[in-house]
Amino acid sequence: MKKLVKGNEAVVIGALVAGCDAYYGYPITPASEIAHAASEYFLPLNKVFVQAECEIGAVNMVFGAASSGQRVMTASSGPGISLKMEGISYLAGAELPSVIVDVQRVGPGLGNIGPEQSDYFQVVKGGGHGDYRAIVLAPASVEETYHMAIKAFDLADKWRSPVFILTDATLGQMMEPIDIKEEPTHRSDKPWALDTTPESNDNLVTSIYLDFDDMEEHINKLHAKYAKITEEEAQAEIYGADVPDIVLTGYGITGRMLRSVVDKLNEIGIDAALIRPQTLWPFPSKTYQEIVKPGVPVLSVELSCGQFVEDVRLSLPGHKVTHYGRVGGNLPELDELVAQAEKCVQEAK
Template structure:
């Protein structure tokens, strides 16, 4: 099944009952899938919005009213949604936002790229906030992480971003859908009429400085909990590795192929694959630095996650970077050459 469609199917199975989107390549099949399939979901709503901005704000409204809500787009469209994402974070509303990245900046092109790492992991919109960022590396993981994204969004009442690229969205692979856990989201957060209970309100505009500061610290504490509890990563062939590649998503897949080739040539290389880009596996990378002093960060951009790796290592060890931006997808053979060169230099 195609990656884009898998996201749609996983979302519906996870109980997503509101989707609003605006077409953009390379994620169109997701919007199309939701248009076709949301009707078979009980009380499901699909809206093709008049713009990306409208779509994210519709999602905000649906989330406030208690629906599991999702929107999707690709890089330029995600830029347009940032104000809404910032509002979701301020209002502490759960929502899932899918970014099937393409080449940029600007309109760029429609090919797979990882140029939106900074935007995704640094909040993207204005203000002091964070979004949880999940980076799948296979179609199966698109399914699993989409389901998890809704749970994480509910648990922390925070927007969750799925960050994949055009290759993940367009590629088809075999997939199995797991059984989603029942939703746990307290009714007291939902704006559906207070009845005889206490008034409920959701507010992002807090004019008083002290109260705004309180809200900021409250969000901060929540982000601290997420940082402690929700880090996810995969290691591949790290046990005896003397060189460690750090890569995520499509780049991590290519890295695995390159590592297999390098191992055949006797180069002891392994992979750390962050699955959550925020929270970033800082501690994990730092703990590897006790044994390994040679890191190679590989991204399909000119160097973004490499800054987080440097931050994690705090000056220990050597960090090199190899990147191909603009929609170029390097082959495992190409990366294996880079690894060999890197191993010789050591």
């Protein structure tokens, strides 16, 4: 049945449909509705909900629950995600399936509670210590937030990895209908988990390998897994002209706005196409290489001063990629983006 909900509520409903067992979190604007919804729905269903004493506590409770084989999640916004990063490194090191939502706000420092996409480096490039990766999903609507929440738990189980859902203040706060129904999910067997059966007595969840060679083997094993994830899980939405005069690209709320910009450009006789990555790690580099032909200008838009664009440029070596960003909590107007795109097309001629 359709229900009109905020993005922040959709993520919790998706988690419930995916069979999430436990939620641990700490309040922060603009992510707090996630904790509100989790407390409202989890507790009456006899699932675990704990408002932790701090972000660090929350992510470590997630670590304990994930060690025990639960489907478990936490959520926060930029400053809170910074605090969770140590724990996320441990989750990656110990290969624990877990889901972390980052409803991005403005930074650095206290910043403000408006939308930005400036956690890209922190979330997509690591953030915590050590040589690890985490899968990052980037929804562009409330409906997609809901479906990605379900998918995140499956990916976490499949790859024994922390999975991020990266949204922002706009997506978190806006309402759209989601179509809620029973969805197939793939909960993995977790024979390695800690429980109270005699079989688990020999189980050990850890990220410490004192012996250098053992440690190297573990890290190499992680990276072999990362290579497979890169091969199998990269995903992007493509929209617009088959033979474009310009390719627009952006993720999340920006990617969605660019869809309207593609339509507006087409109205004024510019054939435009959009590449909207739905996974930020792994980054859908191949899609860029397939879609973007030599000489076609690329305009990359994000709510930050040039983080996402680095991955676009890495995907298109030698290609001119123009960055356009707004920050501070401001969203660009559509006409503003149309003007930027027109400028790129002019310059390319």
